[in-house]
Amino acid sequence: MLRKLITTIFILACFILQSTVFPALDFGGVIPNLMVILTSSFGFMRGDRTGLAVGFGCGLLCDIFYGGMLGFYAMIFMYVGFLNGKFSQIFYPEDIKLPLALIVTSDLTVGLVCYVLLFLLRGRFNFSFYLWKVICPEAIYTIVATLFLYPIVLKVNELLEAREKRSAQIFV
């Protein structure tokens, strides 16, 4: 219950930060994608079910406020969370390389899917522009944001896990 509450707070806080604070800190007109960091890190930390649910929640928020169609971002983020969850078997909290690689790959994938579905299908063929001016800067900025956000998510997750373990022991 506590875990669900904290996850919801994380999603809301990140969405609010991303839409209010980060536009003021933009870097060449590009802002980092905190939603991808959350979805992907909950995915590989907690497995595909959590990843799927967190992705759906994050995407739905983006849809309601900024999407043209409800369910579009929700679906993309849901698959990102689910696929990241498949890596939870080889995830160790001490290792920072796998999370970084997964988050960057996820962000690039989300960028590419958005380009194909939102722009390529409307006849915007200048792929190199969108790759170098939007997708790649966003991925790089997202790595920078990951270095700050990911340790917090990891720490909270560890605390929650320790707490759950304790209560399980009391129960036995």
Added chain:
Amino acid sequence: MSPVIKKKGERFTLPSKYLLFVFTVICCVAMLLSFGTDVFNIPLNTAVGYLIVPFQEGISKTGSWLSDRSEELVQIRQLIEENEALKGQVADLTAQNTVLQQERYELTRLRELLDLKEKYNQYDSVGARIISRDSGNWYSNFIVDKGYEDGIAVDMNVMAGGGLAGRVTSVGPNWAKVTTIISDDSNVSGAVMPSGNTLIVSGDLQLIRDGVIRFSQLLDEEGQVEVGSKVVTSSISDKFLSDILIGYIDSITLDANNLTKSGQITPVVDFGHLEEVLIITQRKPQIREDEALE
């Protein structure tokens, strides 16, 4: 651990791949439904309106307060110098103002004579503050702190700094989403003043960073349109009220078909530093299909 307790703790859970399938179907249905209708708009927009918008309002207020204070410190010296110069101007302007007021009185009288009052009436508008911006990097939309409780409705035009900024595309109880004219999915029908040649102004992500927007389909056989011509919203636009300033033509090129011209427009609105906007509460009268048939 004894097997009894383990059995007690076991609950029925759907395997994650079926869960994924179920949610995918839900998303697809939601996409189809929201594409055709707006059944989800009211409940969801209301829910997030009470859950998230208050925080966005607070945070963006703190943010703008902080940036205001830091700017104040930098600008104090400039302001002192400016103040001196402005005091001189005030005297001049007061004199001018008296003359203008007399002229204005004359103008209203003459307009009444010409029966032009209707056309030059200012549109009614309400001010709104921008509280958050697009969470992605693909479109440039923003959220303002007024919603249907303040009388805002979808398709109302939004102005800033004397020019067209965009239109309201989604509305909640205390927030509204504004799609700007520089957003990649926006198209506005415009007209060049004073010749009246129509053109289509479309937002383009590739040009946003250069501070210009694209226009196309300008029919101009006589070559009346030149760089620097004024572009306003056209009276044939079905979402935008007529005669709102969009910007000035920056460059013109003849299309490959030798008939139409396209090029770039510099908008009058500074989209990089928008904080407050005016929402025109009057909407373009729509022709409904059932009425048109009669």
